[in-house]
Amino acid sequence: MNQHRPDTSLADAMPQRLGDQGFHRVGILHHPKKPESIQLGQQIAAFLRAHGLEEIWFESAWESEAVLEHLPNVDLLITLGGDGTLLRAARLGARHNVPMLGVKMGRLGFLAEIFPDDWQAPLTRMLQGSYWVEQRLMVRVRLERSPAEGAPRASLCEYDALNDVVLSRGGLARVVRISVQLDGGYLTTYTCDGLIVSTATGSTGYALAVGGPILPPELRNILVIPIAPHLSMDRAVVLSEGTEIRMRAYSDHEAMLTVDGQFVVEVREGDEIMVTGSPHLARFIRMRDRSYFYRTLMNKLRGPSTQEGE
Amino acid sequence: MNQHRPDTSLADAMPQRLGDQGFHRVGILHHPKKPESIQLGQQIAAFLRAHGLEEIWFESAWESEAVLEHLPNVDLLITLGGDGTLLRAARLGARHNVPMLGVKMGRLGFLAEIFPDDWQAPLTRMLQGSYWVEQRLMVRVRLERSPAEGAPRASLCEYDALNDVVLSRGGLARVVRISVQLDGGYLTTYTCDGLIVSTATGSTGYALAVGGPILPPELRNILVIPIAPHLSMDRAVVLSEGTEIRMRAYSDHEAMLTVDGQFVVEVREGDEIMVTGSPHLARFIRMRDRSYFYRTLMNKLRGPSTQEGE
Amino acid sequence: MNQHRPDTSLADAMPQRLGDQGFHRVGILHHPKKPESIQLGQQIAAFLRAHGLEEIWFESAWESEAVLEHLPNVDLLITLGGDGTLLRAARLGARHNVPMLGVKMGRLGFLAEIFPDDWQAPLTRMLQGSYWVEQRLMVRVRLERSPAEGAPRASLCEYDALNDVVLSRGGLARVVRISVQLDGGYLTTYTCDGLIVSTATGSTGYALAVGGPILPPELRNILVIPIAPHLSMDRAVVLSEGTEIRMRAYSDHEAMLTVDGQFVVEVREGDEIMVTGSPHLARFIRMRDRSYFYRTLMNKLRGPSTQEGE
Amino acid sequence: MNQHRPDTSLADAMPQRLGDQGFHRVGILHHPKKPESIQLGQQIAAFLRAHGLEEIWFESAWESEAVLEHLPNVDLLITLGGDGTLLRAARLGARHNVPMLGVKMGRLGFLAEIFPDDWQAPLTRMLQGSYWVEQRLMVRVRLERSPAEGAPRASLCEYDALNDVVLSRGGLARVVRISVQLDGGYLTTYTCDGLIVSTATGSTGYALAVGGPILPPELRNILVIPIAPHLSMDRAVVLSEGTEIRMRAYSDHEAMLTVDGQFVVEVREGDEIMVTGSPHLARFIRMRDRSYFYRTLMNKLRGPSTQEGE
Structure with a gap:
């Protein structure tokens, strides 16, 4: 240590x-x-x-x-x-x-x-x-899938992200519908290109490009903001790091989950994606x-x- | 007739x-x-x-x-x-x-x-x-490609679109850079998910989802608006129907051209996309x-x- | 109690x-x-x-x-x-x-x-x-004025606000320039109609009307967002409740400070406005x-x- | 000549x-x-x-x-x-x-x-x-008032504006409600700080500050866009130069009409403001x-x- x-x-x-x-x-x-x-x-x-x-x-x-x-x-x-x-x-x-x-x-x-x-x-x-050490919140994302029709969902994979997690349409279909629950309460269903769940660090990345607010690095909040929302909720929502964000995608085609813009996991019908603050912090020397x-x-x-x- | x-x-x-x-x-x-x-x-x-x-x-x-x-x-x-x-x-x-x-x-x-x-x-x-007949502007898009390195570009395909033409990144890479010329004059280079060229009809479609203005159906203007612009020009530009819009995409991966959200043409490095008002109008009985x-x-x-x- | x-x-x-x-x-x-x-x-x-x-x-x-x-x-x-x-x-x-x-x-x-x-x-x-008790952050605003040219500023008045504090142009002049410091570090100078410093509660009020994000009531963050920013910083900034926000207005005409949209204090040249989280919370029975x-x-x-x- | x-x-x-x-x-x-x-x-x-x-x-x-x-x-x-x-x-x-x-x-x-x-x-x-001569559309605004309760409205004053005409709240009251008719058809009622009716020239002025699109100078369109719309229509509308835009303001306090940001006319309850393309063009040597x-x-x-x- x-x-x-x-x-x-x-x-x-x-x-x-x-x-x-x-x-x-x-x-x-x-x-x-x-x-x-x-x-x-x-x-x-x-x-x-x-x-x-x-x-x-x-x-x-x-x-x-x-x-x-x-x-x-x-x-x-x-x-x-x-x-x-x-x-x-x-x-x-x-x-x-x-x-x-x-x-x-x-x-x-x-x-x-x-x-x-x-x-x-x-x-x-x-x-x-x-020097000083800057500590930044990361988000943890978990993809949950049912092994079979009707069976309970199990965690398929889990990652930490420093910037953002994006649930979005796949290649062709333009629109995906994404329903969101916050701590078990229904928020809304977005009709959009995708939904970004971002940290403060990510607020100057993809989230910024779709109109999101700036969060300075030390802020331990989570930002939820849609990409190209069509006639649906179009504002960013700022949440506390402990909030459990649960998403489901509805689309004619496949959906996909992108972690820090770096790799992609395919999302199938019925999958649930859960995001919350990670127990780990990223630490930067300044x-x-x-x-x-x-x-x-x-x-x-x-x-x-x-x-x-x- | x-x-x-x-x-x-x-x-x-x-x-x-x-x-x-x-x-x-x-x-x-x-x-x-x-x-x-x-x-x-x-x-x-x-x-x-x-x-x-x-x-x-x-x-x-x-x-x-x-x-x-x-x-x-x-x-x-x-x-x-x-x-x-x-x-x-x-x-x-x-x-x-x-x-x-x-x-x-x-x-x-x-x-x-x-x-x-x-x-x-x-x-x-x-x-x-x-009844009355509502006439709506369409846009004509042409994809121009060189048959060989250094050879002049030739028209590869040409379509009319009633809603919009979208030049965008392909599946994985998040960002594409798109340079735009209007009637031969340089406008800017967008760093974005894509660029929408829309008619008045399309102004209530994809363009609306990325923050665009509303154009009533009879307006013969063309709307240019980026999807998720990152630290680059983020405003819609409204143009006259005669404006020639010329786009080039720069990306590590492929780019694609989507016509009316219905079909996709692959865009290669060096291709140019030209959009202007179509000589044909769409006519609707009202x-x-x-x-x-x-x-x-x-x-x-x-x-x-x-x-x-x- | x-x-x-x-x-x-x-x-x-x-x-x-x-x-x-x-x-x-x-x-x-x-x-x-x-x-x-x-x-x-x-x-x-x-x-x-x-x-x-x-x-x-x-x-x-x-x-x-x-x-x-x-x-x-x-x-x-x-x-x-x-x-x-x-x-x-x-x-x-x-x-x-x-x-x-x-x-x-x-x-x-x-x-x-x-x-x-x-x-x-x-x-x-x-x-x-x-029932349960919902506790909401308020912001405390202080107007500091020099008694005479060159003399140090003294606190002129101090209020708590549950929604927001707005520093804005007065009646006629359209534009005011507002410089902002966060914890003593310079942020930027806005050219705008005004600047809103809002609580989570206020995020569904005036701040929402100028494009701000939604903050659920329990969030103890402060939101800074300009009204009609002209060719200057146009994004909301989300801050922690302890941040000290210091503003100065530059205008040909007078500027004014509005507290919770309910009363107005005239701001003179040279005045400084300081906003931070209030030590008091508003408590609502739910x-x-x-x-x-x-x-x-x-x-x-x-x-x-x-x-x-x- | x-x-x-x-x-x-x-x-x-x-x-x-x-x-x-x-x-x-x-x-x-x-x-x-x-x-x-x-x-x-x-x-x-x-x-x-x-x-x-x-x-x-x-x-x-x-x-x-x-x-x-x-x-x-x-x-x-x-x-x-x-x-x-x-x-x-x-x-x-x-x-x-x-x-x-x-x-x-x-x-x-x-x-x-x-x-x-x-x-x-x-x-x-x-x-x-x-040199060449650039011709730019101006808008003509007319304020119509009844001489007495129940009497028909008469034109009180009329101006041409090169940038914009703004109907807005007066000093204190934050919100004004503004109903709009386009060519006699009802559009919507805005709850806002004000409503901008702008030319292409004005699209790089106040309208830009509230999120409007860019219209190049030669475009003969009229832009309607609200300032700080609260839970009401928040998109710009682009119209043809011949459209007749008719506005009425509803407020607890007075409303005001600002022409090109340069002078102000007080608007009383019951007044109607009519804006359309001016017959005069502004001509600039380039x-x-x-x-x-x-x-x-x-x-x-x-x-x-x-x-x-x-």
């Missing part, structure tokens, strides 16, 4: 201090399609070794099983890639409480902390203990002050041509 | 009169999956014969080729089904200027004029000449007064189920 | 039990412009007396001072009127923790529990202890089950008049 | 040629609160005189009566100020068909054609005949190519911090 002691240099944060015991074992995840991420990973490893850290391993972020083997014995996970790489790392690392540090190597990037052209100064601050989020947000909202002042 | 003389009974409309020459030859299209539509079609045919119309034929709305053979020699097309059936009929019948009369047999229905439980009175009014549209609209907006359970 | 013991009849609620000590002293607030509210108040008083409650007083909901005198010694406040009457009662009663029970006598009504044509049954259930909120919501969203005229 | 002959240098425009007869008499309107606008006006006048134009007069854009006296005998109106100055000029000059040329001296500016730091080159092009509008639009949408590349 990591140990964190107070850092007196960041007055407005809940700071954490790197002691002798912290960050001994570091994993570095590169993006398999970005050679520059391997190169940068090696530079960072050399830098860390020069500062006395010895146990450093490398892995492709896509090699889930290899990464999972390492995770029980790691104090810090450095990811080199876009937000997608951090989403992967979060799903893998959450149950081990591993803090993550993202180096942004893609176009988007609400989650990364460090930029490829300026990584030594922030890493040095981190090693000196000038050296910037706490208002970094709104600065990044306002820069992104200004559109692609605006340069990122971060 | 149909001949229409003024009808003095509907002061606020531009009415059309059925003379001796009108509506001799009637086609009745049923919905192949709704047996009740066959039954009702036969009742309507008997009713029309009793009123002296002799040339009546039946066909499934899905049998495009059989319908197309009839179309050059038909004065009126009666469709029994939902809006989907009328959309099919419009695409088939537009180039022959055939007036259509929709009998609503589905849940939705912005286009139908007659309801199954009250069809004799309006049909009688129509036969007496108390017996209700001209404000029927807003009444129907306001009823739909109030939602599908309406009793107050409080 | 009221004492509440568990109620075993409502399994899904956190029920409260009326013991011998509860609800002895009841205040009834009528609406001064609705004579029928006085009449119904007397009927309810007679009913309560018949059930052994002796200390009952009447007052107009608009007589703040008279009501305030009573409040330290009251166990239940029954209001007869619309949501406006309950908003008043909440502001007055919050600091005394007085539970409120609303009888709906207006068109709108998200807050009321009882309806004029069916009040005896629910009141009986309440007296039998079959006999309906906890999913009442979503049922009411979905009914409201369907619109005021609902018959299909088609 | 101005005479315009074809210009062969701008192939994609409907160009106009300055002959010997064109642009003899030029009015220059400055902004009374911007001294730099007087200075620039004098420089432009000297420039024009050097090119042989003799009849040049100056006036403050706010001196309506003085301007109106000049207007029957003017070939070109140059305005120095923001969009507000051009809106004024358009209202005054429309009935005389005077072409306008805007020099942008304010922060905003969708209408201006020339920028203070680069005016000689475009003015030279104009004098050489390389030297930039026709896609200038979308370039300006996309720059504005990117937010205030993005520099204007125009």
Whole structure:
């Protein structure tokens, strides 16, 4: 386990201090399609070794099983890639409480902390203990299916997601009807392209694109918002992390469940999808002050041509 | 050709009169999956014969080729089904200027004029000449593809659509980038789930579900509106019918083009999609007064189920 | 103080039990412009007396001072009127923790529990202890002004609001610029008609009308959302109850601060408005089950008049 | 009257040629609160005189009566100020068909054609005949009032507006109910802060701030869109220029009618407001190519911090 002691240099944060015991074992995840991420990973490893850290391993972020083997014995996970790489790392690392540090190597990037052209100064601050840990809610989704007609449903699979879980139509059919229950009480039935169940982290992703509100990262709320609702409920609903959201899809064709925009599970007729707050939190190492989020947000909202002042 | 003389009974409309020459030859299209539509079609045919119309034929709305053979020699097309059936009929019948009369047999229905439980009175009014013809703009879409790398693009296929044309991501990849030119001038590049190019008729369909404005049926404008735009242009743009809209899709995966929500064409890298107003208009027989549209609209907006359970 | 013991009849609620000590002293607030509210108040008083409650007083909901005198010694406040009457009662009663029970006598009504044509049954259930207490976050707003140029700002006035606090342009000038800081960090500057800072309760009020998300009543979040933002940040932001929101208005003309839509304070150049969660909660007596909120919501969203005229 | 002959240098425009007869008499309107606008006006006048134009007069854009006296005998109106100055000029000059040329001296500016730091080159092009005339629809609003209870309504005042006409609540009361008829058919009753009736020109102004679609300048449509609609119709409606829009306001307090955001008329109970396309068009001199509008639009949408590349 990591140990964190107070850092007196960041007055407005809940700071954490790197002691002798912290960050001994570091994993570095590169993006398999970005050679520059391997190169940068090696530079960072050399830098860390020069500062006395010895146990450093490398892995492709896509090699889930290899990464999972390492995770029980790691104090810090450095990811080199876009937000997608951090989403992967979060799903893998959450149950081990591993803090993550993202180096942004893609176009988007609400989650990364460090930029490829300026990584030594922030890493040095981190090693000196000038950092804080941002904890973000994840959602847990469970797909329940009946083994046979009339038999009770059983859990078919279960995942944690840092951004969102989307229940949507499959390829062709445009419309799916999705009924929703909140803590056992009926909410409504949406006629739509799909329904997004998002965390605060996901509120700047797909949910934002369909008109959702912004939730700052530390907020432990769950957001439910439809994609292209047709003559049905069109507002986002903000819920507490403990709410149990239960969905069923009705469609002429198949429906599908997408987790963090990264993988898809087919949903059959009669299946139920249950989402609620995950017991695991994603943990991010931050050296910037706490208002970094709104600065990044306002820069992104200004559109692609605006340069990122971060 | 149909001949229409003024009808003095509907002061606020531009009415059309059925003379001796009108509506001799009637086609009745049923919905192949709704047996009740066959039954009702036969009742309507008997009713029309009793009123002296002799040339009546039946066909499934899905049998495009059989319908197309009839179309050059038909004065009126009666469709029994939902809006989907009328959309099919419009695409088939537009180039022959055939007036259509929709009998609503589905849940939705912005286009139908007659309801199954009250069809004799309006049909009688129509036969007496108390009707008007509503003409609606269609859009024409053309997919252009290069036969080989570097070769000029050629038209691959071309369709008329009464509702909308949608260029969107395929199954898995969430985001597609779509660049748009209007009359040769660059507009913007959307990062989105897809882009809808819609007629006034389509403005109460998919475009409505993504936040678009309402255009009454007689408006000859084209609406361009993105689905789930991510940190890019998120407003609808209303254009004149003569505007040439040219789109290109950029995606890691395939993109697809959907016409009236009814069929799909695969779009490859490098393809261009061109949309503009069609030279053909869809023509609908109306017996209700001209404000029927807003009444129907306001009823739909109030939602599908309406009793107050409080 | 009221004492509440568990109620075993409502399994899904956190029920409260009326013991011998509860609800002895009841205040009834009528609406001064609705004579029928006085009449119904007397009927309810007679009913309560018949059930052994002796200390009952009447007052107009608009007589703040008279009501305030009573409040330290009251166990239940029954209001007869619309949501406006309950908003008043909440502001007055919050600091005394007085539970409120609303009888709906207006068109709108998200807050009321009882309806004029069916009040005896629910009141009986309440007296039998079959009720629960819904606690709702209020926001506290403080207007700070400098006594003189360059002097430090001092608190000019302070209010609690159950719905919302709105900083907006005055009568004529259309646009005001409002800069916002969250916990001391700069968020953005809105160019807009005004800015709404709303509770969950207010999320179904003015905030809903400008596109805000729905927050169920028990959520202790604060919502910030602009009215008619012009080429500036147009999304709602959801915050935790402890966030300190600091606003300044820049306008050629005056700006104004509206509290719960009920009264207005003029805002001068240089003033700062600070909003955060109030230490007081509004407390509502409920006999309906906890999913009442979503049922009411979905009914409201369907619109005021609902018959299909088609 | 101005005479315009074809210009062969701008192939994609409907160009106009300055002959010997064109642009003899030029009015220059400055902004009374911007001294730099007087200075620039004098420089432009000297420039024009050097090119042989003799009849040049100056006036403050706010001196309506003085301007109106000049207007029957003017070939070109140059305005120095923001969009507000051009809106004024358009209202005054429309009935005389005077072409306008805007020099942008304010922060905003969708209408201006020339920028203070680069005016000689475009003015030279104009004098050489390389320009086109953009014609924009205006709306005409008429307020009708009964002289006495029960007496028929009479026209109280009538204005042309280039941007929009807004019927809204007065200062305090938050909500006004506004019923709307289109060509005599009932549309709906809005519960809202106000209702905007906008031209294409106004679609990038107030209407944009409440979620409206973009209409390019040449579109002769009218846009109806509510401000903060509460549980009532919340979509924009796009209409043809000939539609007669008739509104009535119902409120506990007064309502008001704002024309182009520039002046206000008090609306009493029982008044009716009628809006339709004006017979006059606003005419703007353009030297930039026709896609200038979308370039300006996309720059504005990117937010205030993005520099204007125009």
